[in-house]
Amino acid sequence: MTKVGILISGGGIAGLTAACAFGNAGFSVLCVDPTAPVTERGADGADLRSTAFLQPAQALLERVGLWARLAPHAMPLQTMRIIDAGGADGAPRLTRSFDADELSDRPFGWNLPNWLLRREMLAHLATLPDVEFRPGVGTDGLLTRDAEARVTLTDGSHVCARLVVAADGRASPIRNAAGIGVRTTRYGQKALAFAVTHPIPHCNVSTEIHRSGGPFTLVPLPDYEDLPSSAVIWMERGAEAQRLAALDETAFNTEMSARSCHILGPLTLTSRRSVWPIISQIADRYSAQRVALIAEAAHVMPPIGAQGLNTSLADLQALLDLAEKSPGTLGDTPMLDAYHRARHTEVALRMKGIDLLNRASMMDAQPLRDVRAMGLNALHALAPVRRGLMRLGMGAKG
Missing domain, CATH: 3.50.50.60 (FAD/NAD(P)-binding domain)
Structure with a gap:
């Protein structure tokens, strides 16, 4: 034994x-x-999601001797951007950014492929x-x-x-x-995870785009094949996620580019797509x-x-x-x-x-989506509240 x-x-x-x-x-x-x-990007079964280590997590990795090995591969996350695209036409109607400079001289976190x-x-x-x-x-x-x-x-x-x-x-x-x-708790959602390239640099900005069904999130990665690259988590209701996962690559590129509101230009899929259920x-x-x-x-x-x-x-x-x-x-x-x-x-x-x-990100009814946009705008407008939310987001207890 x-x-x-x-x-x-x-x-x-x-x-x-x-x-x-x-x-x-x-x-x-x-x-x-x-x-x-x-442990290889292109191998069968590779986890193509990415992990953003926020400041407290990075400090733990440094404490246990891991960070020196990870740091050369890490992409800093300087800004967290939230876009509300919940209008009738699905176009961006409200963009609010949360910059790490408001809290410290360090990024919010660092992103690495799993x-x-x-x-x-x-x-x-x-x-x-x-x-x-x-x-x-x-x-x-x-x-x-x-x-x-x-x-x-x-x-x-x-x-x-x-x-x-x-x-x-x-x-x-x-x-x-x-x-x-x-x-x-089951939400009836699934998430698609994959990697993309795009013509417009991400400039170390992580972006969540809210419409309905769930957020579409772009997280910066190091360049891939000499092009700017991001990891994507796309949450949708289950049936829609399965439909998207079954699309051919050309059709999928078209749909995800539209869902991204073209903020980084047309997106090109550079990995397989994985799908998993969303629960709490x-x-x-x-x-x-x-x-x-x-x-x-x-x-x-x-x-x-x-x-x-x-x-x-x-x-x-x-x-x-x-x-x-x-x-x-x-x-x-x-x-x-x-x-x-x-x-x-x-x-x-x-x-x-x-x-x-x-639940707010999933809202389908237009009046509720309008309330969501107004709430985001109000929270961002109050500097003490904005900074408090950023601290909570990084893992602070209050």
């Missing part, structure tokens, strides 16, 4: 970051994932002597006691750990084995005996305002702080109760805000 301080179930971005963080802090770590990570993040994180894990990553192996059973957890893996082997970290997604096997329930989900508790939930095992939210992964890394930071404060009590009940208290209420409140934003 393998014995470690921490077993991490899940080798996505949150799980790999957790492995780096706890390994850097001196804990022995085993990270498992049933799917081998794809496939590249996995590549660089795995390379960093290989330099940590007490961290092991086992791709192709998942968790198959969990037995907890006061002093330890025993986990059965899908290859038949067993692991004894003081703490099990569930970073294994919205259908988390560890969460289910620990008997923790969830509350789920929160676990009833973030901990159980010898188990801590982070990331989508704990909470799932619509991809608005770069909140998902940044909230996940705030989970990790809280758990890491508690572990480093008292390594001798790693995984015991008081530590995990403190983790639950530190995160559950705060995340629930943040999720309610994201839920309201998403």
Whole structure:
């Protein structure tokens, strides 16, 4: 039986970051994932979404030794722009920008492709002597006691750990084995994720365009084949998203360019399109005996305002702080109760805000879309409110 301080179930971005963080802090770590990570842009199964690390998340990456490896590939996000295109003709009728200069001399965040993040994180894990990553192996059973957890893996082997970290997604096997329930909200939406090039430079501006069905979001990426490039998340009601995903490339380029209001010129698809359902989900508790939930095992939210992964890394930071404060009590009940208290209420409140934003972005009725535009204009016009919203967006508690 393998014995470690921490077993991490899940080798996505949150799980790999957790492995780096706890390994850097001196804990022995085993990270498992049933799917081998794809680390090349053009390979089958590559995650073509991108992640915007806001300032607090970037600080955590620097603290755990990852940022030096990621920084050369990161695209700064200097401005967050919101466009309301909810008029009858679908043309932009209100544009409001939130500039990071109002808060500090640093960008709001930095954007990186998810496939590249996995590549660089795995390379960093290989330099940590007490961290092991086992791709192709998942968790198959969990037995907890006061002093330890025993986990059965899908290859038949067993692991004894003081703490099990569930970073294994919205259908988390560890969460289910620990008997923790969830509350789920379904919006009837799906999101398309892909990458594009365009003739007009993005100038480090991330843009959300609101019409109906959900936002169309363009997030800056490094140039691709000598052209400006952006990652796109396009949220629509389910049937419409499926129709768009089935279009041939020429027709899709035409429709997405129109949906983007041509703010960056005609868009050209440069990757495959992935589609996934949009839900909100929160676990009833973030901990159980010898188990801590982070990331989508704990909470799932619509991809608005770069909140998902940044909230996940705030989970990790809280758990890491508690572990480093008292390594001798790693995984015991008081530590995990403190983790639950530190995160559950705060995340629930943040999720309610994201839920309201998403429902506002979906509005079909013209009078409601008009109210949405007026609300955006009013919030932006008040400087203290505008700056407060920007601070909240970056993860501040108030």
